[in-house]
């Protein structure tokens with residue numbers, strides 16, 4: 001069985017048909033709101049006009065669509081999973097390229113901003129992917145990462161969120177996708193670095209003015225920076 005982080009998109013090929021439905025149910029509908037926050041942050045943080053944006057790990061294309069809704073003229077989606085890309089192609093006519101974040105199939109300084117939503121956890125080499133995002137993003141352009149995270153602390157919301165992720169999500173995943181694919185999610189989130197640590201990794205990749213914005217009590221985190 002392909003590992004979740006094998007970088008080939010094989011795991012996502014298997015769940016592509018159920019991915020959108022799973023996302024809605026698992027995030028209790030919050031995924032859309034989080035993607036919108038990502039797109040607005042890109043427009044707000046970019047120190048240059050945002051005309052062409054890379055949506056890395058575009059999957060079924062929801063971020064690309066959200067960017068268009070926010071008025072971005074051109075969006076290019078990149079993802080290694082052909083089946084996820086096929087679902088995206090059924091939703092929009094934007095350019096889609098099969099590729100991985102570690103070796104982006106784009107020229108240096110070719111986009112005004114780059115985003116990756118719920119994808120940085122899945123790449124094999126995070127540092128290299130962040131450097132690639134910096135390489136393709138023109139100076140002053142925003143590089144933004146949206147990722148699921150673990151709400152910290154012992155409060156009621158944090159405990160409920162942890163219970164949802166460790167107990168409810170794997171059950172929902174099995175019920176909807178009829179496979180064990182979503183059993184990986186709690187461990188994968190737990191293994192992801194703490195927000196401050198990931199922000200430091202963005203700085204080490206040469207990105208500037210890194211900010212961390214917790215969303216919905218820290219159930220997701222938005223990281224925004226600028227390409228130098």
Ligand SMILES: C[S@@+](CC[C@H](N)C(=O)[O-])C[C@H]1O[C@@H](n2cnc3c(N)ncnc32)[C@H](O)[C@@H]1O
Pocket residue numbers: 006007008009012023035056057058059060061062063078079080081084099100101102116117118119122123124
């Ligand atoms: C959880 S989905 C996120 C999809 C989409 N961005 C969204 O907001 O729903 C993760 C995506 O990462 C892609 N992926 C896996 N390995 C990758 C890599 N090395 N480089 C880029 N994308 C990768 C998968 O194929 C999958 O479509």
